[in-house]
Amino acid sequence: MIKNLNFLKIGLLSFGFMFLYFPIFTLVFYSFNDSERVMVWTSFSFRWYSELFHNEQILEAFYTSLKVAFLSASFATLIGVMVGYSLARIKYIPFRIFFIFIGTSPLVMPEIILGLSFLLFFITTNNLIGFPSSKGFLTVLISHITFSIAFVGVIIQARLSSFDKNIEEAAQDLGAMPNKVFWKITAPVILPSIVSGWLLSFTLSLDDLVVASFTNGPGANTLPIVVFSKVRLGLSPEVNALSAIVLLVVMSAALIFYFANKKSNIQK
Amino acid sequence: MTKSFAPGMKIQSFPLMISEKLKSYKFWFVFTPYFWLVLFFFIPLALIFKISISIAEWGMPPYKDLFEFTENGFQINATLNNYIFVFSDFYYFKSYLNSLSLAFTSTLICLVIGFPIAFYVAKSSERVRNIMLIFLIIPFWTSFLLRVYAWKVLLQGNGLINSLLIKFGIIDNPLPLLHNHYAVILGVVYTYLPFMILPLYGYLVKFDLNLIDAAYDLGAKPIKAFFKVILPLSLPGIVAGSMLVFIPVVGEFVIPEMLGGSDRLYFGKMIWEEFFQNRDWPIASALAMSGILFLVVPILIFQKQYEKYNLK
Numbered sequence: 040m041i042k043n044l045n046f047l048k049i050g051l052l053s054f055g056f057m058f059l060y061f062p063i064f065t066l067v068f069y070s071f072n073d074s075e076r077v078m079v080w081t082s083f084s085f086r087w088y089s090e091l092f093h094n095e096q097i098l099e100a101f102y103t104s105l106k107v108a109f110l111s112a113s114f115a116t117l118i119g120v121m122v123g124y125s126l127a128r129i130k131y132i133p134f135r136i137f138f139i140f141i142g143t144s145p146l147v148m149p150e151i152i153l154g155l156s157f158l159l160f161f162i163t164t165n166n167l168i169g170f171p172s173s174k175g176f177l178t179v180l181i182s183h184i185t186f187s188i189a190f191v192g193v194i195i196q197a198r199l200s201s202f203d204k205n206i207e208e209a210a211q212d213l214g215a216m217p218n219k220v221f222w223k224i225t226a227p228v229i230l231p232s233i234v235s236g237w238l239l240s241f242t243l244s245l246d247d248l249v250v251a252s253f254t255n256g257p258g259a260n261t262l263p264i265v266v267f268s269k270v271r272l273g274l275s276p277e278v279n280a281l282s283a284i285v286l287l288v289v290m291s292a293a294l295i296f297y298f299a300n301k302k303s304n305i306q307k
Numbered sequence: 308m309t310k311s312f313a314p315g316m317k318i319q320s321f322p323l324m325i326s327e328k329l330k331s332y333k334f335w336f337v338f339t340p341y342f343w344l345v346l347f348f349f350i351p352l353a354l355i356f357k358i359s360i361s362i363a364e365w366g367m368p369p370y371k372d373l374f375e376f377t378e379n380g381f382q383i384n385a386t387l388n389n390y391i392f393v394f395s396d397f398y399y400f401k402s403y404l405n406s407l408s409l410a411f412t413s414t415l416i417c418l419v420i421g422f423p424i425a426f427y428v429a430k431s432s433e434r435v436r437n438i439m440l441i442f443l444i445i446p447f448w449t450s451f452l453l454r455v456y457a458w459k460v461l462l463q464g465n466g467l468i469n470s471l472l473i474k475f476g477i478i479d480n481p482l483p484l485l486h487n488h489y490a491v492i493l494g495v496v497y498t499y500l501p502f503m504i505l506p507l508y509g510y511l512v513k514f515d516l517n518l519i520d521a522a523y524d525l526g527a528k529p530i531k532a533f534f535k536v537i538l539p540l541s542l543p544g545i546v547a548g549s550m551l552v553f554i555p556v557v558g559e560f561v562i563p564e565m566l567g568g569s570d571r572l573y574f575g576k577m578i579w580e581e582f583f584q585n586r587d588w589p590i591a592s593a594l595a596m597s598g599i600l601f602l603v604v605p606i607l608i609f610q611k612q613y614e615k616y617n618l619k
Contacts, residue, residue, distance in 0.1 A: 048427045051423045051424060051427060052424060052427050052428070052439070055420065055423075055424040056439075056442060058420070058497070058500075059442075059443070059446050059497075059500065059501075060442075060446070062454065062457035062458055062460075062461055062497065063446065063449065063453075063454065063457055065457060065460060065461055065467055066453070066456070066457045066460060069460065077460060078460070078463055078465045078466055078467070078470070079465070118339055118340050118343055119340075121335070121336040121337070121339050121340050122340045124336055125333075125336050125337050125340070129333055129336065129337060132337050133337075138337070138340075138341065140607075141341075141344040141345065141348050141349050142340060142344060144603060144607065145348060146554075147550075147554050147602075147603050147606045147607065148599070148603055149554075149555070149557060149558020149559075149574075149575065149598060149602065149603075150555070150558060150560075151558045151560050151575045151578050151579060151595075152355070152558065152578070152595045152598055152599060155355065155578060155582060155591060155592070155595050156348075156351035156352050156354065156355050156595070157347075157351055159351060159354050159355060159358060159588070159592070160347070160350060160351035160354055162368060163354060163368075166368070181347055182347075184343075184347075185343070185344070185347040185348050188340065188343070188344065192340075217331070217332070217333070218332055221332060242448055245450070246450055246451045246452070248451075248452055248561055249560055249561065249575075263450070263452050266450075266452055266453070266456075267452060267561070270452075270456050270459065270565070271564065271565065274456075274459065274460060274463070278453070278456060279460075281453070282450075282453040282456070282457070285449055285450055285453060286445075286449055289445055289448045289449050290445055292448075293441050293444060293445050293448070294441070296441075297437065297438070297441050301437075
C-alpha cells in the first residue's frame with residue numbers, strides 16, 4: 040500500500056514537472072540550432088544569441104520594458120499599500136463600497152477590456168486637454184500602475200487582516216502617536232508583503248502584452264510587443280535564444296533566493 | 308472596539324478639522340488611491356459605457372458626440388442599437404460561449420492535474436517541498452508569452468511532437484496539432500497551471516496529515532477519506548485557484564491568437580478585431596460592457612456570497 044502510494048506520488052510529480060518544463064527546455068535546445076528554420080537541426084552554434092544581442096529593436100524594447108516595470112511597480116506598490124491599509128484598518132472611508140469596487144475589481148477585469156478603456160480614455164483626454172500629447176511611454180506606465188495597484192492592495196490587506204490589530208492599539212494606548220504606530224509597528228509587519236507586492240507588479244508589467252498593445256505608441260514598444268510581432272505568424276530563432284536567457288535569469292534568481300533563505304533560516 | 312483611531316470624535320471647527328485631516332496620514336491613504344483609481348480606472352470604464360451607447364460615424368473619433376448643440380438645439384445621440392446588434396447576432400454570442408467553455412474546461416483540467424501535484428508537494432518533507440516549490444514558481448515568473456510560444460514550436464507540422472511520432476512510425480503524415488481549439492486548451496492549461504497549484508498548495512500545506520490517518524483508522528476507504536476529509540478542507544484553495552484560472556481565461560486574447568485557428572472565435576479576440584480591424588468603437592465598447600455585465604459582475608457577487616458563507 041505504502042509502496043504503491045510512493046510510486047503514484049513520484050509518477051504524478053514527475054509527470055507534472057515534465058509537463059511544466061519540457062516545452063521550455065525544448066526552446067532552450069533549439070536556441071543552439073544554427074539553422075534559419077527553427078525546427079530543422081543543422082549544427083550547434085551561438086549564432087542566434089549573437090544576433091539577439093545585436094538586434095537594436097529587441098534591446099531597446101527590453102530597456103523600455105525594464106523602465107516601465109520598475110517605475111510602475113514602485114508607484115503601484117506605494118498606492119497599493121494605501122489601498123490595502125485603508126481596506127483593512129480605516130473604519131470610515133467615504134463611499135466604502137465604491138472604494139472597494141475601484142480598489143479590487145481590476146483583479147477580475149479582463150485585460151482586453153482594461154486595455155480598451157485606457158486607450159479610449161487617453162484618446163479622449165488628448166482631444167479635450169491635449170494630454171497626453173501622444174501615446175507612448177507615459178500612457179503605458181499609467182496603465183500598468185493602474186492595473187497593478189489592486190494586486191498589491193489585496194496582498195497587503197490579506198497580511199493586515201491576519202495580523203493582530205490589538206498590537207497596534209496597545210502601542211497607541213501606551214502613548215504612541217498614530218503616525219508612529221504606523222512606522223514602528225504596521226510598516227515592519229507588512230514589509231515582506233510590500234516586497235512581494237512590488238515583485239508581483241514588476242512581473243505583471245514585464246509580462247503584459249494586451250494592455251501595452253492598446254496604450255503603447257511610437258518609441259514605446261515593450262519587449263512582449265516586439266516578441267509577439269515576431270512570433271504571431273511564425274517562429275523566430277532569436278526568440279528561442281531570448282527564452283533561454285529569460286529562463287536562465289529566472290532560475291538563477293530563484294536559486295539565489297532559495298539558498299539565501301535557507302542560510303538565514305539556519306542562522307535563526 | 309471602543310477605541311478608534313479616528314481623531315474626529317470631538318466636535319471641532321471646520322477649518323481646524325480640515326487642517327488636522329491633511330496632517331493625518333489616514334486622509335492621504337484614502338485620498339491618493341481614490342484620486343488615482345477614479346481618474347484612471349473608473350472614468351475610463353464610464354467612457355466605455357458612454358461610447359457603447361453612441362452612434363458610429365466616420366471620422367475621428369469614429370462616433371457621434373453623446374450631447375450635441377446644433378441649430379435645432381440640444382440633442383442627445385444615445386442608442387441601444389449597439390447592444391441589440393451584439394446580442395442579436397449569434398456570431399458574438401457564440402464567441403462569448405466559446406470563451407466560457409474554454410475557461411470552464413481548462414479550469415477543470417488544471418484542477419485535476421494541479422490537485423495531486425499540490426497535494427504531494429505539500430505532503431513532502433520540508434526540504435524537498437521547498438525545492439519543489441521553487442521549481443513550481445520558476446515557470447510562473449518566466450514570461451507568459453514565451454511559454455505559449457514554446458507550444459507553438461512543439462506543435463508545428465514539422466515540430467518536435469510530430470517529428471517524434473513520425474520517427475517512431477506511429478503516424479506517416481504530420482498531424483494538424485496547431486491552430487485548433489485543443490491547442491488553445493493545452494496552451495491555457497500549461498500557462499495557468501501554476502495559478503491553480505500555488506493557492507491549492509497554500510491551503511494543503513496547513514492541512515494536518517493525521518486527519519487522513521484518523522479517517523482510515525475509523526474505517527474510511529481512501530476514496531471516502533478523499534471526498535469526506537481532504538476535499539472539504541481544501542475547498543477554499545480550490546475556489547481561489549479556480550478563480551485565478553477562470554477569470555483571466557475568459558478574456559484571453561494571446562493564446563487563441565497564437566495557438567488557435569479559425570474553428571472557434573473567442574470573446575477577447577472579438578473585441579480586439581472590432582476595435583483594431585473594423586474600427587467600430589461603439590460595437591467594441593458594447594462588447595466590453597456586456598463582458599463586464601456577464602463576467603465581472605457575477606464574479607463580484609459570487610465573491611461576496613462566498614465570503615459570507617465562509618464567515619458562517
